Amino acid sequence: MAERTDPSSTLTPAGRTWDAVRMPRSLGAEVRDHLRDQCGPIIVEGGVMTFLVPARTTADHQWPPQAETFGESTYITTPAEVRHTPPGPYWLCSQRRPLTPTSELHGALLAVTGPRPEPPRLAPEHLARLTAYQLTGRSCALCGRLVAGGRLLGLYQVGSSGPLAEPRELRACA
Structure with missing residues (x-):
């Protein structure tokens, strides 16, 4: 009903x-x-x-x-x-x-x-400017827009110490 x-x-x-x-x-x-x-x-x-x-x-x-x-x-x-x-x-x-x-x-x-071209690799200077939303996969790592699922860009190590030293899955708009 x-x-x-x-x-x-x-x-x-x-x-x-x-x-x-x-x-x-x-x-x-x-x-x-x-x-x-x-x-x-x-x-x-x-x-x-x-x-x-x-x-x-x-x-x-x-x-x-x-x-x-x-x-x-x-x-x-x-x-x-x-x-x-x-x-x-x-x-x-x-x-x-x-x-x-x-x-x-x-x-x-x-x-x-379905299959898409290889995603772009992010330069270290771009990684240094990522926001918390981008680091957690809630926003596109390339443009900053919110993503629902999104396309995996790959694993990136964005820092040399602390929690940012752990590799993170970054996402992009689908």
Whole structure:
């Protein structure tokens, strides 16, 4: 049973009629473009995009770290049927469309995130200027923007003593 969170959205259980796959909005836009006509219902809320796929199918795939799946025992916020623009959650592609085939979504996501060129190596003078957010992988080590998952740049030793002497995994925007 769906629960109301505000007049324009509902907290809805996943894993019954559909599962959900959530990813950063910029990545979701690339995946949607890759899927073309096979794209089913999509919810946009803030900086994330959520694709609806057939129920109980997301566990059959290994998803890249940028994707978060929702199945049985989880809930997502679904917008009112008439919501097609912000503010708040809205339908980018109508919930009346057939669900996105899970294997097609998985394939599109892998095609979009799949092998990338070797990441740039960071110069020692750049390492010395990294912020705490960049050192903990919460922000891109190259530009400083917040990252959701992100792409691993590699292990770097950013200091010669203390906690910074330990190698750290630095991340970049996906």
